[in-house]
Amino acid sequence: MDGIEVRELVPSEYKEWDLIVEKAKSGTLFHTSEWLEICRDALSIDLKIYGCFRNGELVGGCPLFVKNIKGILKVATSTCRMTSYSGPLIKENASSRASKRVQETHEILNPLREFLCKQGFDSIHLTFSPGFEDIRPFTWNGWDSAVHYTHYLNLQENIDRNLSGERRMELKTATEAGLRTRAWNDPETYYRLLSLAYDKQNIEPPLPREFFERLFKLIREKNIGYMFVSETSEGEAVAAHLNLYGKKCAVIWTSTLNPDFDSLGPYALLYYNEFLDLKSRDFKFMNVMAANVPTFVDFIMGFSPELIPYYSVNLDSKRYSIAKILYKTTHKETY
CATH class of the missing domain: 3.40.630.30 (Gcn5-related N-acetyltransferase (GNAT))
Incomplete structure (x- = not known):
């Protein structure tokens, strides 16, 4: 199979990205270029949408917000305030064979991961939307992972x-x-x-x-x-x-x-x-995005929702990890 090329999309290609979002099972409004641009402008942060191409066809990608911390640390994250998840997407594979779908996922995510690691970020944090289950191309390569939750209320x-x-x-x-x-x-x-x-x-x-x-x-x-x-x-x-x-x-x-x-x-x-x-x-269901807030969980449990997991991965450089430790230590002393 031909290789995957990863590069940053230019704004004229955002419509093509939005088509991936529309068709992908785990694509959400939070992945769309319009949502991302509103967040970028309101929060004054840099936005990059990286696309994965096979023979010139866009087959996946990932949006990232990028910011510099005091001009020293370069941090990239797929989420921002009040956007709980976004992260990588891949074009849906029509095959009914699970092995084929897994192969396609890994053939797109592995080059994406390698590309992100070469961009000079001190920290990369990706939060996948509910329904995107296979994060192994990251965890098998040294990225840390975490599980989060949302609630689904079955409308049937x-x-x-x-x-x-x-x-x-x-x-x-x-x-x-x-x-x-x-x-x-x-x-x-x-x-x-x-x-x-x-x-x-x-x-x-x-x-x-x-x-x-x-x-x-x-x-x-x-x-x-x-x-x-x-x-x-x-x-x-x-x-x-x-x-x-x-x-x-x-x-x-x-x-x-x-x-x-x-x-x-x-x-x-x-x-x-x-x-x-x-x-x-x-x-079919209501997605109640508050399952990670302890004070709200008791309330929503009164409607008997189903607990749905979703996942995040992150990779920190040594100097970012040291900076986090120093920050926590300093703030403890201040307190």
């Missing part, structure tokens, strides 16, 4: 049978308080609720207003999702989800809440009504 099941007693009580409280839900794509409302939630913790929101303005514009133009809100009978939004459409699923990407209304059960009402809405539109 009966939600009422799966609810815990606590979630039922929250739904009752929300109903008695007159809360209701609806789709409402308004960035100002979302950012106001997000700011309230983070102000309560005395910290800045993880992404600037510009990011959400561009995201809502993309949602309107491409029909890639919607905002779902819980509101009072007077029409005041008190909680919201931003939902992004995936392959046969909706990704509950981020949630926010006015802390003053937490006791009224707005989150439980959001999830319950979203479940019914998405089921009526023939979505």
Whole structure:
């Protein structure tokens, strides 16, 4: 089989990359050039999409955000704030033989790994999306690995049978308080609720207003999702989800809440009504991206989700490892 050439894509080739994302089983909105460019601009970080070519045909690749730490360390990661996974993708192999698919995966990932190792990065961190299971071309070659989780809510099941007693009580409280839900794509409302939630913790929101303005514009133009809100009978939004459409699923990407209304059960009402809405539109499952947050796990377990693993790999240079140790030591002493 002909060899694989790996190189950085130029912007005019991004549409070709997006076709790989669309067709790949593990391709997600977070892999698309539009999402990546919004993150790049909002966070002022460098973006590179590396493509893997066979005989001039794009057959895989990986997006990376690159930053320099104090002009000394060069760090590359496939994720950024509020983008939990992205990472390598390969063009789907039509063969029904498992051995053929594994061979194809390794024939693309091995050259990609070798190429990344030659780019002078002091640290490389790749987080694969759920469904991408074979990370051995990295782990067999000295990269460290870790497992992460997300939750899938099966929309083919009966939600009422799966609810815990606590979630039922929250739904009752929300109903008695007159809360209701609806789709409402308004960035100002979302950012106001997000700011309230983070102000309560005395910290800045993880992404600037510009990011959400561009995201809502993309949602309107491409029909890639919607905002779902819980509101009072007077029409005041008190909680919201931003939902992004995936392959046969909706990704509950981020949630926010006015802390003053937490006791009224707005989150439980959001999830319950979203479940019914998405089921009526023939979505297969809800991907609830909060399984790595201990404070939220107990809440979502009240809906009886399935725990789904996904994986990350990383490779650190010796000087990056030393810098991490010194950083941790210094901050411990400061504390």
